[in-house]
Amino acid sequence: MITVIFISIVLVLTCVGIHYFALVNLSLLxxxxxxxPRRWLNLMVLGAIIAHVTEILVFALGYxxxxxxxxxxxxxHASGGDSEDFGYFSFVAYTSLGFGDILPHGELRFMTALETLTGLLLIAWTASFIFLEMQATWDQEKQGM
Structure with a gap:
Protein backbone atom coordinates (compact mmCIF):
# COMPACT_ATOMS: atom_id res chain seq x y z
CA MET A 1 0.00 0.00 0.00
CA ILE A 2 2.92 2.35 0.68
CA THR A 3 3.97 2.06 -2.97
CA VAL A 4 0.53 3.05 -4.24
CA ILE A 5 0.30 5.93 -1.76
CA PHE A 6 3.69 7.23 -2.90
CA ILE A 7 2.81 6.89 -6.60
CA SER A 8 -0.55 8.57 -5.98
CA ILE A 9 1.07 11.53 -4.22
CA VAL A 10 3.54 11.94 -7.09
CA LEU A 11 0.66 11.84 -9.60
CA VAL A 12 -1.39 14.41 -7.67
CA LEU A 13 1.56 16.79 -7.31
CA THR A 14 2.42 16.37 -11.00
CA CYS A 15 -1.16 17.19 -12.01
CA VAL A 16 -1.31 20.22 -9.71
CA GLY A 17 1.96 21.43 -11.25
CA ILE A 18 0.64 20.94 -14.79
CA HIS A 19 -2.55 22.78 -13.92
CA TYR A 20 -0.75 25.66 -12.24
CA PHE A 21 1.59 26.00 -15.22
CA ALA A 22 -1.34 26.00 -17.66
CA LEU A 23 -3.42 28.57 -15.79
CA VAL A 24 -0.47 30.89 -15.14
CA ASN A 25 0.50 30.80 -18.81
CA LEU A 26 -3.08 31.38 -19.93
CA SER A 27 -3.25 34.35 -17.59
CA LEU A 28 0.03 35.72 -18.96
CA LEU A 29 -1.23 35.32 -22.52
CA PRO A 37 -12.83 38.57 -25.85
CA ARG A 38 -14.60 35.75 -27.71
CA ARG A 39 -11.31 34.49 -29.12
CA TRP A 40 -9.75 34.76 -25.70
CA LEU A 41 -12.60 32.72 -24.20
CA ASN A 42 -12.09 30.00 -26.82
CA LEU A 43 -8.34 29.94 -26.16
CA MET A 44 -8.91 29.83 -22.41
CA VAL A 45 -11.33 26.90 -22.61
CA LEU A 46 -9.15 25.02 -25.10
CA GLY A 47 -6.07 25.54 -22.90
CA ALA A 48 -7.95 24.32 -19.83
CA ILE A 49 -9.20 21.22 -21.66
CA ILE A 50 -5.68 20.43 -22.87
CA ALA A 51 -4.43 20.73 -19.28
CA HIS A 52 -7.18 18.43 -17.98
CA VAL A 53 -6.59 15.82 -20.70
CA THR A 54 -2.86 15.89 -19.95
CA GLU A 55 -3.58 15.32 -16.25
CA ILE A 56 -5.92 12.45 -17.09
CA LEU A 57 -3.19 10.85 -19.19
CA VAL A 58 -0.72 11.25 -16.31
CA PHE A 59 -3.06 9.23 -14.10
CA ALA A 60 -3.61 6.68 -16.90
CA LEU A 61 0.14 6.15 -17.01
CA GLY A 62 0.12 5.73 -13.24
CA TYR A 63 -2.60 3.08 -13.49
CA HIS A 77 -14.61 -5.07 -16.83
CA ALA A 78 -17.89 -5.31 -14.93
CA SER A 79 -18.90 -8.06 -17.36
CA GLY A 80 -15.77 -10.02 -16.45
CA GLY A 81 -12.18 -10.09 -17.62
CA ASP A 82 -9.27 -7.74 -17.24
CA SER A 83 -9.09 -4.36 -18.89
CA GLU A 84 -6.16 -2.46 -20.35
CA ASP A 85 -8.24 0.65 -21.03
CA PHE A 86 -6.41 2.90 -18.59
CA GLY A 87 -7.09 6.12 -20.52
CA TYR A 88 -10.84 5.63 -20.62
CA PHE A 89 -10.94 4.59 -16.98
CA SER A 90 -8.89 7.64 -16.01
CA PHE A 91 -11.32 9.95 -17.85
CA VAL A 92 -14.25 8.39 -15.99
CA ALA A 93 -12.51 8.64 -12.61
CA TYR A 94 -11.12 12.18 -13.07
CA THR A 95 -14.47 13.62 -14.10
CA SER A 96 -16.31 11.54 -11.46
CA LEU A 97 -18.69 10.15 -14.09
CA GLY A 98 -18.52 6.69 -12.58
CA PHE A 99 -20.02 4.60 -15.39
CA GLY A 100 -19.09 1.38 -13.60
CA ASP A 101 -18.21 -0.63 -16.69
CA ILE A 102 -14.56 -0.88 -15.60
CA LEU A 103 -13.79 -1.36 -11.92
CA PRO A 104 -10.52 -1.05 -10.02
CA HIS A 105 -9.50 -3.79 -7.63
CA GLY A 106 -6.85 -4.07 -4.97
CA GLU A 107 -4.81 -1.05 -4.00
CA LEU A 108 -5.67 0.64 -7.29
CA ARG A 109 -8.95 1.64 -5.63
CA PHE A 110 -7.05 4.14 -3.46
CA MET A 111 -5.43 5.74 -6.50
CA THR A 112 -8.83 5.93 -8.20
CA ALA A 113 -10.38 7.73 -5.23
CA LEU A 114 -7.48 10.17 -5.14
CA GLU A 115 -7.79 10.84 -8.88
CA THR A 116 -11.48 11.64 -8.50
CA LEU A 117 -10.76 14.05 -5.65
CA THR A 118 -7.93 15.64 -7.65
CA GLY A 119 -10.14 15.97 -10.73
CA LEU A 120 -12.90 17.65 -8.76
CA LEU A 121 -10.46 20.15 -7.25
CA LEU A 122 -8.77 20.94 -10.56
CA ILE A 123 -12.07 21.28 -12.41
CA ALA A 124 -13.27 23.69 -9.70
CA TRP A 125 -9.99 25.60 -9.97
CA THR A 126 -10.54 25.91 -13.73
CA ALA A 127 -14.11 27.12 -13.24
CA SER A 128 -12.91 29.73 -10.77
CA PHE A 129 -10.16 30.85 -13.16
CA ILE A 130 -12.57 31.18 -16.08
CA PHE A 131 -15.04 33.09 -13.91
CA LEU A 132 -12.38 35.59 -12.81
CA GLU A 133 -11.07 36.03 -16.35
CA MET A 134 -14.58 36.52 -17.73
CA GLN A 135 -15.36 39.03 -14.99
CA ALA A 136 -12.31 41.05 -16.05
CA THR A 137 -13.35 40.76 -19.71
CA TRP A 138 -16.87 41.96 -18.98
CA ASP A 139 -15.52 44.90 -16.98
CA GLN A 140 -13.31 45.87 -19.92
CA GLU A 141 -16.21 45.61 -22.35
CA LYS A 142 -18.41 47.80 -20.12
CA GLN A 143 -15.72 50.48 -20.00
CA GLY A 144 -15.37 50.34 -23.78
CA MET A 145 -19.08 50.92 -24.38
Missing part, protein backbone atom coordinates in the same frame (compact mmCIF):
# COMPACT_ATOMS: atom_id res chain seq x y z
CA UNK A 30 -4.37 37.21 -21.56
CA UNK A 31 -2.41 40.10 -20.07
CA UNK A 32 -0.15 40.38 -23.14
CA UNK A 33 -2.69 39.75 -25.84
CA UNK A 34 -5.04 41.97 -27.74
CA UNK A 35 -7.35 39.20 -28.88
CA UNK A 36 -11.08 39.77 -29.04
CA UNK A 64 -0.58 1.24 -16.13
CA UNK A 65 2.52 1.27 -13.91
CA UNK A 66 0.65 0.06 -10.83
CA UNK A 67 -1.36 -2.58 -12.75
CA UNK A 68 1.88 -4.03 -14.14
CA UNK A 69 2.39 -5.46 -10.65
CA UNK A 70 -0.52 -7.87 -10.14
CA UNK A 71 -0.12 -7.67 -6.36
CA UNK A 72 -1.09 -3.98 -6.35
CA UNK A 73 -4.34 -4.33 -8.27
CA UNK A 74 -5.73 -3.73 -11.71
CA UNK A 75 -8.85 -3.00 -13.70
CA UNK A 76 -11.70 -5.42 -14.44
Missing amino acids: RSRGTAH RVVAANDKLGGLH
